[in-house]
Amino acid sequence: MKSITTKNAIVHFNSKVYSELSSYIKSSKPSKIFILVDTNTHEYCLPKFLSQLESEDIVVEVMEMPEGEDHKTIDICTGVWEALSEYEADRKSLLINLGGGVVTDLGGFVASTYMRGIDYINVPTSLLAMVDASVGGKTGVDLGVLKNQIGIISEGSMVLIDTSYLETLPPNHMVSGYAEMLKHGLIFDKGYWENLVNFENMDISELDKLIYDSVIIKNTIVSQDIKEQGLRKTLNFGHTLGHAIESYFLGNADKTPLLHGEAIAIGMVLESYLSTKVCGLSTDEFKKIKEGILKTFSKVNIEKRDQDVIIDFLKHDKKNSHGKVNFVLLESIGKPKIDCEANNDLILEAFKDYNS
Known part of the structure; x- marks a missing residue:
């Protein structure tokens, strides 16, 4: 290579x-x-x-x-x-x-x-x-x-x-990394997403090429915006809620900590739902994203009392500006939009959809 x-x-x-x-x-x-x-x-x-x-x-x-x-x-x-x-x-x-x-x-x-x-x-x-x-x-x-x-x-x-x-x-750590590769497809390359989401039908020997392509995608984005003033923010898709969920599960003695990719997978499903309400992501593409992620990542029980604390964690997100929580959302697969806002009611609605 x-x-x-x-x-x-x-x-x-x-x-x-x-x-x-x-x-x-x-x-x-x-x-x-x-x-x-x-x-x-x-x-x-x-x-x-x-x-x-x-x-x-x-x-x-x-x-x-x-x-x-x-x-x-x-x-x-x-x-x-x-x-x-x-x-x-x-x-x-x-x-x-x-x-x-x-x-x-x-x-x-x-x-x-x-x-x-x-x-x-x-x-x-x-x-x-x-x-x-x-x-x-x-x-x-x-x-x-x-x-x-x-x-x-x-x-x-x-x-x-x-x-x-x-x-x-171990297998769960392989799956954790897979979440970030899925993210690269969702924010940059629909074809790459489709290859990954059908990975069970591919030969494992193709993994090296998929890793290589993922590094190419990340480098293409980062090289244009090393300090994360604009384009590099797109790499945070799924991470606003994903990091909040990861932090909550890490700090709660009653919860089993999640691996990074496991939390980001949940974040991507939630933020894809927000995308349908804020950025016009089609219902059909949202369904494909949700089903594509959940066939690999098992659902995690996130109760209403958990959701309120997770939302409170959002105020610490590094992408925030002037007191506003900023999301990276999707207009379509491969087409992200930065600096989007979603109110708490909409976030709770996304959790309800995830749990359904």
Whole structure:
């Protein structure tokens, strides 16, 4: 697969990954190499990665963080910053983030702020990180249960996508990443959406091409609007309500936390319903979207008392402006509209439709 050039970095795939990493290390000559993993990638991914790493006699240190969204915090960042300092990392050090979206988000933030910035490389090991989290330069951590409230946009030097790491993923994490791929189709390419939504009829060998196409879509959008002033906002389709749902389930002891993609899938169904009322999305297309998503993602019971709290979470959404909650909605599949408003009654109506 041909490498994809982003605004300030480059994305390499499969056969090119380790040779390009080796070339980068030879040319940049980092003083030390640090590898950030979580509990799972330490066990399942690190041995393979180290066997392929040509470090040119450079000292390599491994740092491990706990796995899971609830550890995507400033406290964990502090631990990583302190470890970097203890191991005498300097401004010529290189941080390699080997993991899913939590590792790439947090690791990118740590690298971008340690000594005002050191080089970093993302090596995504989950489907979600390959198609979304590791590409585009968004780094950061959560503030309590509020998603991605602290962070900066800062691209690493490279993204290295080796799809063989997907063999280490449990099925629910594969499905979680699939949600972001569906989103790319809904906001950008109807044909891509139709290919994905009929994925059960396709050969699994086609997954690499679908991942590649998803990265192309995201890069096409991000490269035109790196700071999210306009077009890049479309990537937030499903995320206004999806993030609120994810935060609510993460912070409620009575609920089982949802994976990011599971929450975003619900958000996309809800925001597609809003689209029929606000942007003229046809009933036929809404039905196709709802059925296409729900044949893969099981419905989650969201009661009325849950809905009220979830709506209250919307006031913390990063897309808000001047006290207004802004949604990305759809005029049709492949044609999004940014900065849309929907009142609480309409949102409750969307929940009623989802539960029906």
